[in-house]
Amino acid sequence: MTAATFKRLFSERQLRRLRLLTGLIIFLFLLMHLINHSIGLVSVSAADDARPLLLAIWRNPLGSLLLYGSFLVHIILVLRTLFIRRSLAMPKSEALQVLLGLLIPLLLIDHVLGTRVSSHLFHLRDSYETIVHSLWTKSPTDGVKQSIALVVIWAHGCIGIHFWLRYRPWYPTLWPWALTLAIMLPVLSLLGFVQMGRTIANPTFPLSGFPGGTYDPTILPAGAVEQLHLILYGGFGAAVVLVFAARGIRWLRERAHLVTIRYITGEVISVPRGFTVLEASRIAGKPHYAVCGGKGRCSTCRVQIIDGEENLPAPDPAEQRTLERIEAGPGVRLACQLRPTT
Numbered sequence: 344m345t346a347a348t349f350k351r352l353f354s355e356r357q358l359r360r361l362r363l364l365t366g367l368i369i370f371l372f373l374l375m376h377l378i379n380h381s382i383g384l385v386s387v388s389a390a391d392d393a394r395p396l397l398l399a400i401w402r403n404p405l406g407s408l409l410l411y412g413s414f415l416v417h418i419i420l421v422l423r424t425l426f427i428r429r430s431l432a433m434p435k436s437e438a439l440q441v442l443l444g445l446l447i448p449l450l451l452i453d454h455v456l457g458t459r460v461s462s463h464l465f466h467l468r469d470s471y472e473t474i475v476h477s478l479w480t481k482s483p484t485d486g487v488k489q490s491i492a493l494v495v496i497w498a499h500g501c502i503g504i505h506f507w508l509r510y511r512p513w514y515p516t517l518w519p520w521a522l523t524l525a526i527m528l529p530v531l532s533l534l535g536f537v538q539m540g541r542t543i544a545n546p547t548f549p550l551s552g553f554p555g556g557t558y559d560p561t562i563l564p565a566g567a568v569e570q571l572h573l574i575l576y577g578g579f580g581a582a583v584v585l586v587f588a589a590r591g592i593r594w595l596r597e598r599a600h601l602v603t604i605r606y607i608t609g610e611v612i613s614v615p616r617g618f619t620v621l622e623a624s625r626i627a628g629k630p631h632y633a634v635c636g637g638k639g640r641c642s643t644c645r646v647q648i649i650d651g652e653e654n655l656p657a658p659d660p661a662e663q664r665t666l667e668r669i670e671a672g673p674g675v676r677l678a679c680q681l682r683p684t685t
Contacts, residue, residue: 373500380536430628434633443498475536646677
């Protein structure tokens with residue numbers, strides 16, 4: 344593979360597309376999962392009867408690879424985005440999405456280990472009866488944690504899709520319906536979980552807790568799941584610490600190479616080389632609009648270069664396409680993509 348091919352395949356644009364694609368795969372799985380939970384409002388058996396469709400899609404080798412590969416790639420790309428971002432100054436909506444994204448692995452690890460991993464490695468029969476009995480009756484704290492995880496993941500996905508679609512001309516028409524679905528589906532899902540929990544907690548409910556039955560407490564090896572917990576929590580925690588440590592090292596090195604940006608209103612700010620004009624504006628506390636979150640798609644962050652244009656790097660292909668689309672005049676650049684070098 345030549346350097347040019349590698350650069351094209353792993354360009355910022357392609358990586359953003361990959362992050363979007365993996366996010367949509369995860370969102371589709373969650374959508375099906377919430378619908379399945381909602382069927383629990385009918386009965387526990389109805390939710391279990393609807394579950395084979397979910398398992399048929401996601402528990403075959405290809406579906407599992409697609410889903411868990413998407414989780415892994417999406418997390419890696421989120422951490423990468425956090426690293427390459429020169430400044431953590433950002434609008435509250437973007438900060439919320441980043442924070443929710445970092446919380447998701449911490450909230451999901453227990454659930455994944457208690458269902459998919461335990462089912463695959465230890466042959467746990469992870470039916471709705473098994474899982475709801477565990478989360479509602481045996482460990483209600485875990486039940487609350489998983490309910491929070493469900494809302495957090497759904498909110499993170501909805502914010503991401505909103506950022507992706509909100510500058511499409513047809514989106515305002517769809518927005519009220521999308522918002523209604525975004526609110527109602529997790530509510531119905533949580534109500535389904537509560538209904539199943541109350542049903543199973545009733546002393547008259549016939550729990551099949553015999554060895555080899557639907558809920559077999561003898562099936563998990565002692566300490567095995569706890570070791571996996573430690574490995575996954577420790578691995579993710581180490582990755583986050585490594586990202587922030589690398590950011591700190593880079594910040595110290597970049598302080599020796601500052602560039603100065605002068606605004607027409609008189610403000611002057613010096614930032615390390617590699618910062619975008621948008622990041623510089625936010626560090627300076629200047630309101631600077633960017634609908635797409637600084638991805639170079641919407642052009643709302645564009646600026647006019649008054650002086651020093653000859654010293655700036657040329658627009659990359661993604662920025663150039665947007666500038667051509669809006670028929671930008673001389674000296675117009677996208678603040679989220681422009682990184683002054685001098």
